[in-house]
Amino acid sequence: MASHAHYIDGxxxxxxxxxxxENPATGESLGAFPRGTEEDVATAVDAAEEAFEEWRELSYPxxxxxxxxxxxxxxxxxxxxGELVTRExxxxxxxxxxxxxxxxxxxxxxxxNGRHPHGDVVPSEIAAKDAYMRRSxxxxxxxxxPWNFPIAIPFWHMAVALVEGNxxxxxPAEQTPKCAHAIxxxxxxxxxxxxxxxxxxGFGDAGAAIVDSDVESVLFTGSAEVGHSIxxxxxGTPGKLAACEMGGKNAVVVTEHADLDLAVPAAVxxxxxxxxxxxxxxxxxxxxxxxxxxxxxxxxxxxxxxxxGDPLDEGTFMGPLIEPEHREKVRKYNDLAREEGVExxxxxxxxxxxxxxxxxxDGHWVGPFVYETPYDPDLRCxxxxxxxxxxxxxxxxxxIEHAVDLQNATPYGLAGSxxxxxxxxxxxxxxxxxxxxxxxxxxCIGAEVQLPFGGVxxxxxxxxxAREIIEAVTERTAWTLNNSKDIEMAQGLSADIKVEEE
Ligand code: UN1
Numbered sequence: 267m268a269s270h271a272h273y274i275d276g277x278x279x280x281x282x283x284x285x286x287x288e289n290p291a292t293g294e295s296l297g298a299f300p301r302g303t304e305e306d307v308a309t310a311v312d313a314a315e316e317a318f319e320e321w322r323e324l325s326y327p328x329x330x331x332x333x334x335x336x337x338x339x340x341x342x343x344x345x346x347x348g349e350l351v352t353r354e355x356x357x358x359x360x361x362x363x364x365x366x367x368x369x370x371x372x373x374x375x376x377x378x379n380g381r382h383p384h385g386d387v388v389p390s391e392i393a394a395k396d397a398y399m400r401r402s403x404x405x406x407x408x409x410x411x412p413w414n415f416p417i418a419i420p421f422w423h424m425a426v427a428l429v430e431g432n433x434x435x436x437x438p439a440e441q442t443p444k445c446a447h448a449i450x451x452x453x454x455x456x457x458x459x460x461x462x463x464x465x466x467x468g469f470g471d472a473g474a475a476i477v478d479s480d481v482e483s484v485l486f487t488g489s490a491e492v493g494h495s496i497x498x499x500x501x502g503t504p505g506k507l508a509a510c511e512m513g514g515k516n517a518v519v520v521t522e523h524a525d526l527d528l529a530v531p532a533a534v535x536x537x538x539x540x541x542x543x544x545x546x547x548x549x550x551x552x553x554x555x556x557x558x559x560x561x562x563x564x565x566x567x568x569x570x571x572x573x574x575g576d577p578l579d580e581g582t583f584m585g586p587l588i589e590p591e592h593r594e595k596v597r598k599y600n601d602l603a604r605e606e607g608v609e610x611x612x613x614x615x616x617x618x619x620x621x622x623x624x625x626x627x628d629g630h631w632v633g634p635f636v637y638e639t640p641y642d643p644d645l646r647c648x649x650x651x652x653x654x655x656x657x658x659x660x661x662x663x664x665x666i667e668h669a670v671d672l673q674n675a676t677p678y679g680l681a682g683s684x685x686x687x688x689x690x691x692x693x694x695x696x697x698x699x700x701x702x703x704x705x706x707x708x709x710c711i712g713a714e715v716q717l718p719f720g721g722v723x724x725x726x727x728x729x730x731x732a733r734e735i736i737e738a739v740t741e742r743t744a745w746t747l748n749n750s751k752d753i754e755m756a757q758g759l760s761a762d763i764k765v766e767e768e
Pocket of ligand 1 (some may be wrong): 357415543712
């Protein structure tokens, strides 16, 4: 087996052009990987189509057997694979390990679901009829996944798609090809039949080739820009489905009835975990005027102190950003906020030399950037997603309705949380915040895999994970069987065939 290759139709396939994966904390090279072409994608889609006929004939529990092997490996190798995640995507080590745990949970969910009922038994108006909603696999599913959960999110997509009887063509993020390679090895070791699982490494052009191909469904988790174009393109093609999950401009609402001992850590975790690079990370803190000054003082003190550094070091809270271009983007948004006239409270955009650990001079470092501003609908910095540790404090006065209006004042609706000891405020928020993932007295990150994961408004269409993904990777058939010798129609429709009089 070649060390780094695509995995297509049961073979490791080399590519002509290659790209290098780098550790974002050190710049160290982690290896060269083939850059997938349209032809590679076409070969993979053909292989997946060919493999589909046999794969779909297996029973659900039999298909799930392959995934149980993957589950055992993920459990046994959590530390080793967690370290790989940290080395390749820069998340601190407990987050690297949590990525493997989340992957194992998703595989467990999907494989376990192989023994659960699928479809529904539905009543019929006619006693002699049995009616059902049955599900069948759609065919080839294209999966396009991001770098920030490089082991977990591929399994959000692929574990369910495979157990439901589909075959897959997967394009992992170009920033984390080594993690992707490790997943392909797990699939190979589990003995997954040739063509059922295919991986084409590469960039956006390979992803676009999957979207343009004959795949029946496209599952996408990643940036809003790409997700919207996929949703538009696939949505306009009859018979094709897309489930896309994109980012947001998420907020934590801290009301006048908040317990600040809970509010401050909830806000720190929401804003700075994964260096703000979760699609559920919070970049807005909407805080009631009665608790504003104290919250601000405590949040600012925490942001000044959070440990940025070597992600392999257990004392680190925030690792580096994923790549130089992304650091540039975060810097630009920090500058933009300043240009837009906000009051900067913490600026660790450039770390001091003594904050950068030895041997990590080439890492893509950035620390927290915190500012305050009155709400202004024209400010780009409080409406556009930065995907970094860039956080606005927005003071509000008045009732919970006003806080929820501010929470909803973005085109996005992925995740959010409310911190309050008043259940009426919590219930109002629950019923009126426009969100796919909403929390009370918790950070707005850290969803468990058995929940639907996806957003409303511009944050997504469809939920590319767990139970909800089943809608995107299966067809439903309304199946009705007559147990009588006579035909009796529903809705009182006459079944008489009337003939012309002689
Ligand atoms: C993402 O932010 O891109 O809910 C995914 C969470 C994780 C998944 C995040 N389970 O924070």
